Amino acid sequence: MKARKTIPLLDLKAQWAEIRDEVVPAVLAVLDSQQFILGPEVEALELELAVYLGARYAIAVASGTDALLLALRALGVGPGDEVITTAYSFFSTASTSALLGARPVFVDIDPVTYNLDPAQIEKRITERTRAIVPVHLFGQPAHLAPILELARLYRLAVIEDTAQAIGSRYQGVAAGSLGDAGCLSFYPSKNLGGFGDGGMVLTNREDVAKTVRELRVHGASREYHHRRVGYNSRLDALQAAVLRVKLKYLERWTYARRRHADQYDRLFVDSPVRAPVKAKGCEHVYNNYVIRVPRRDELLAHLREQGIGAAVYYPVPLHRLECFAPLVPEGLSLPEAERASRETMAIPVYPELSEEDVSRVASTILGFYQHSS
Template identity: 50%
Template structure:
């Protein structure tokens, strides 16, 4: 049995008629950058996420970058973020000449540990980027309280968490802005790169619209130095089709996660493997990834893949120990929770179409190797 981490080909087969029609409509229109399809998608995403404004950009990375730029993060400013996240969360800070201030994570949610944030705040701190990692919301009430106490901006990295809720409220509604990614493997993925900024601040939305278009509101007139970060109309049209299925796919991801949990417990493996756990009551995990922890990760990964099961490691090295950040002076052992977790995490297949037989096969492989 061969089981991919995510079956994008199978997903396409389910909706290819709608996708082809959507792409053809854009090709016939002659409008390939921004335009009507992007404007409609922005309104639909804003409605789905419960925010006032959504601005389409070229990628999730750019959504973070433009948000920080619009909030006037400058060279020398410090921005607090978790060390356990995708590189872009930190990379955009450095691109602006600002300084990433890495914080350790909570061992249950893998998100930034709120109680550790205050320890990193200095006179140069200007913002916090909480990451809703793997689809589970960060503890936004505590984070926003700290931000208010120290007058800090907040940009939510919701690139893996569209549709997730924290205490009944959609992620993207807490900070000054939030970033979404439409990378193909995301819960709502394009067939190329794409991203979006969410905000409830009209002036901020207008500024990000300028920044994505070389700093201008109309052709050849530039109010500031901006970027080329426009969402393609074809990607917007594809995303509009897929958005209609997002709730169903999210429900299925949650079903897969519940089935995994049950199967691990039935096979008496839950004491040997740390399963994903919700940290906050009334929060909603959308399972961009189903990530377990085990002390025998590398051997199990090799064994699973030899038996046809694709897996992933998100992430093998925390950001504070990456070579490119060596100049910041972090030492091994400084952020111990993340360092330990990086050696243990293993992402299992989480395709919305995964069936009970496939999940049972994966868990039985675990059982055969761990006993």
């Protein structure tokens, strides 16, 4: 019997095969230059991404986590402050506030989009609130209009966690360029992923850009002159060279992700599977295609048995993490974040999937419910 092909959750080797001939000379050029940290490749990437995303400034840093950390600090977040954010995201959405001595204030999500529910923000604002961090989770922009309005009313900073959503648009404007700052991640599994860690802060504010530029080089305004204590958080030229090649493919890859998502959406109609919902005015880029399903853990095990990659993002909502316990009010219940962490899972949506692959993933899922109901 012919062995069945496995379909991983993400196949970076397939992408590598497509771009190898372009990436290798770009990497060799950096090696020949022996200029490894910041420099012309990084500046070119900053310019290209600023233009692509319509931000006035783009500052490359060492990771998406650092992008959040430096942006929060540049916007004045510090000890004793409170930062309102979603309870359902990757760890560093909240850890970065905690690292600065601030308290992440976790708010529940909209159960349809999984993004921060703007209706629940205002009641959590106090005199100590300094910023709001909405996350464009899985690649779909958060509902920013009411968030930006609250921020204006209460004079709060908005830092968009755009780690999963490069190229997504909210009411026609690129996510990451609407708030005081937007933060990108170039972690390899992101839609624009490097060959290691990397990140970027986007902003339209000159003061924020200037501070982030200083913070990434130890807080130095010029060499050996430090106004404040900063970090070593610079992007490597090698990463920039790789990312510049990949940026040329990004729109095409995003289009392929959307095509796969549309195919899944059609196949899951009238089934127990809740497909992701496209919110009004939002253009999703599907860094993850996340479904809500009955008997999630059994389905996960079944898919793995059938050679299909799937994963849970995120099994523990942030307000339930042990490290945040001292910062979270006792007994805080955020039912939708908790429910999403029990009922959802991501299935393959990477660009190089074929139509047959998508069909097979969908039919394996649908078959699981048909045969076991």
